[in-house]
Amino acid sequence: MTTVAAYAAPAAKAPLERTTIERRAVRENDVLIDIKFAGICHSDIHQVREGWGEAIFPMVPGHEIAGVVTEVGPGVTRFAVGDRVGVGCMVDSCRTCENCRAGLEQYCTRGNTMTYNAVGKDGEPTYGGYAQTIVVDEDFVVRIPEGIGLDEAAPLLCAGITTYSPLKHWNAGPGKKVAVLGMGGLGHMAVKIAHALGAEVTVLSQSLRKKDDGLRLGADHYYATSDPKTFEELAGTFDLIVSTVSAPLDFGAYLALLRTDGALVNVGAPEEPVSLNLFSVIGGRKTLAGSSIGGIRETQEMLDFCAERGLGSEIEVISADRINEAYERVLAGDVRYRFVIDTSTI
Template sequence: MTSLSAVPAYAAPTAKAPLERTTIARREVGEHDVLIDIKYAGICHSDIHQAREGWGEAIFPMVPGHEIAGVISEVGSAVTKYEVGDRVGVGCFVDSCRECEYCLKGQEQNCVKGSTGTYNDTDKHGAPTYGGYSTHLVIDEGYAVRIPEGLALDVAAPLLCAGITTYSPLRHWNVGPGSKVAVVGLGGLGHMGVKIAHAMGAEVTVLSQSLRKQADGERLGADHYYATSDPETFEKLAGSFDVILSTVSAVLPIDTYLGLLKVNGAFVNVGAPEEPVSVNMFSLIAGRKTLAGSNIGGIAETQEMLDFCAEHGFGAEIEVIDADQINEAYERVIASDVRYRFVIDTATI
């Protein structure tokens, strides 16, 4: 079996340091493994949080990237799910215990022992995991998903995080025809939330700091668009929504947003601020409202999401960049200067 000891990659050598070209080793292809030639890797805001230790102590050198799309070039002797030439994706985790109640339910992201992150983690052998800002990846076949033929690899890559992160809560809270959904923020996550909620049949409202992206929001499927910088927005929309999906990593005035929910409505966080937030319990008690969070999805639900997107004819809105533009792209993400996901062409690494 192939063992790759010098795979080109881009890594952050230390916290907050610029990413630079390097080489990493990938493990030997085992009997249940597939070797993926990575074609595209999305840049998620969580890559920046982790490379800069915004979420706590991290492992360096770090090769970020958990929005991975590529083609299988080798399969292990016991692989049954895939063949050479298959188009596959890899998301935020590459392993789990496979035995706990959540793994057995197909909710590997909630593994009791902790799923193994695609990067900034250690595998079952104690070796560091390295992500998609590289040319190749070896992974157990059970943790890859099939990219439908109707989706180009470049627009599919961000679906492996941004797509499933928004699809999973919308599905869990039974969004569909008749639902009124608000998406807070029209960025990498938010634009997918709009597309998916619209495709599910919901009436979709975007809540953004300004009206700067209103035309984009409406093009992506939003029925309404409001600026949160306008105090009248919160008066006009009070009690309007069944679900509010917050995709931003900024600290929000949660009580104000809870006022926009209907009775039994849910405010669901998928953005993860680096600082704590506070909430007045009376904002929840009145109207039996829910303040919730949602992570990603399991392997089966991620496949369901990809099939859903292919069926409805959309992927992410992307800007493809060369690898030497990664550091510039990080600064642009922080400045909200991307519409709406940077995707690295890994052939340039």
Template sequence: MIIAKARAVDGPDQQFRSAEIKRRDLDTSDVLIEIKYAGICHSDIHTAHGDWGPVNYPLVPGHEIAGIVTDVGTGVSKYKVGDRVGVGCMVDSCGECDNCRKGEEQYCLKGNIQTYAGVDKYGEPTQGGYSTHIVVTEDFVVRIPDNITLDAAAPLLCAGITTYSPLHHWGAGPGKKVAVVGMGGLGHMAVKIAHAMGAEVTVLSQSLSKKEDGLQFGAAHYYATSEPETFEKLAGSFDLMINTVSASIDINAYLSLLTLDGTIVNVGAPAEPLSVQVFSLIGHRRSFAGSMIGGIRETQEMLDFCAEHNIAPNIEVISADQIDEAYKRVLASDVKYRFVIDTSTI
């Protein structure tokens, strides 16, 4: 076994503490990664707080992982020691179902194995990136392009692919009007990526406090949803809307902003249900959809796209001692725009 230092939490109301966790010895197809940086995702907070159901504590969150390969199994062909690599929200899947064969492992019919709060094929609980090392099968490791720094690369492994995938799937590009709901960790990436794809981007945020940032990231327009006239002015405007908010919103109001055949895609994951009126959909053949991350192939495609277009998240690098404070600040929307843990401080 490989012993890694980590930061773990023991319950929904507990603070993070120093810990040691066991990483398995390398199997034939495994890669050992020395983690350099780990992003903090809202999903980490939901899971650590038990918002999405029972959690097998102690828990080490983190599924935005960037690091360096330090060892490989005897059968590994894709990576070598010294490679710059990343790991996202999943570390394995069945590899045999229709979805896996299509390269959509995130929708594995048998359930993919999550990077943390899951159970691996050896029957052991998975622990995530708030740690110094991780062992992952090579098929779930991606290569980080040379012109993306490791600290900036980390959030791309969740925030980047979570927004790239629906924008790619629903055809964001020239001639398309795309709205991004929320200007947080996910939202600011959606703006940058949609703009790079060639779409006309509008940000819909509670206030105008981040307007200057939004326009700098590539948005053509920026509106405050707290102003009632916003919904009147923008009715029927957008071909595609990416909702990045991890809290309950009035979906019906946002559906009214879609064009004929327009789609709103939820990538934020609030703990509470969202209520949709059927008439909000059938009036203009509108769609309300959801999207998870992306498959491994698409995640690599996203990284290469970001490298080509010089896209990187705006980050604030913190020490491991600041995780609890960072969680509070995320919940208070007090971060521009993603916290990244320097794992050398663990």
């Protein structure tokens, strides 16, 4: 066991504070990572504040982790000391179910082990990336290509793969009209990736405040959802809408923007239940769906895709003592577009 510094929430809704945690000794197939940068995801805030249900405390959030390998176990074959690597939202799964065998560990039928706010197979709680180091089985570590900085790569481990996976699954590409609902930490990456895949991209945002950014990042069109004319003008337009919004929506209004056989895919997860009139999907044979992160293979594919095209996250790097301030700014929508913690300041 090794003692390392970290930032943790001691209890639900409590401010995060500097503390120390224990990391396990490196096992046969483990990789020890010196964390360089950790992104702040809205999911961190949901879990620290128990918005998604009862949580485990003390909690060290962080599942957008980028760093450098400093030690490997004797059985490790894919990584070596000095490699640039990342860790995303999960650190283990059953590895034997149908989904795991298919590379869909995010949908492990027996439940995967999340990077934090979870209990591992050893019975110990998991602690995330707001820390100096982390120890992870090599099967849940990905390589960060040289074509992208570690700071810009960190948010790709959640925001990047969470948007890349549904865009690929629903075949975003040339000839497809894709709308991105919400222009935040996830939304701005969805715009970049959908554009790089060759789709015609429209941003649907509450206001036009970020229009210049949206067009710069690859959107072809930008509309304000606060304007009722938007829903009249865009009715029946899109093949795919990716919603990154973590608040309840009028799904009927957004489903009406889809073409026949179109899909509205949710990657944002509201804390409250939502309602739906089924005629919104029956008419037009439309799909209301959800998507989680990607599996490990797909996450590596996403990183390679982004590095080849220079698609890093738009970030604001902060010191660890500003984490609580950053949380409030995320809730206020005051970030363009992802806070990243310089973990050397922990």
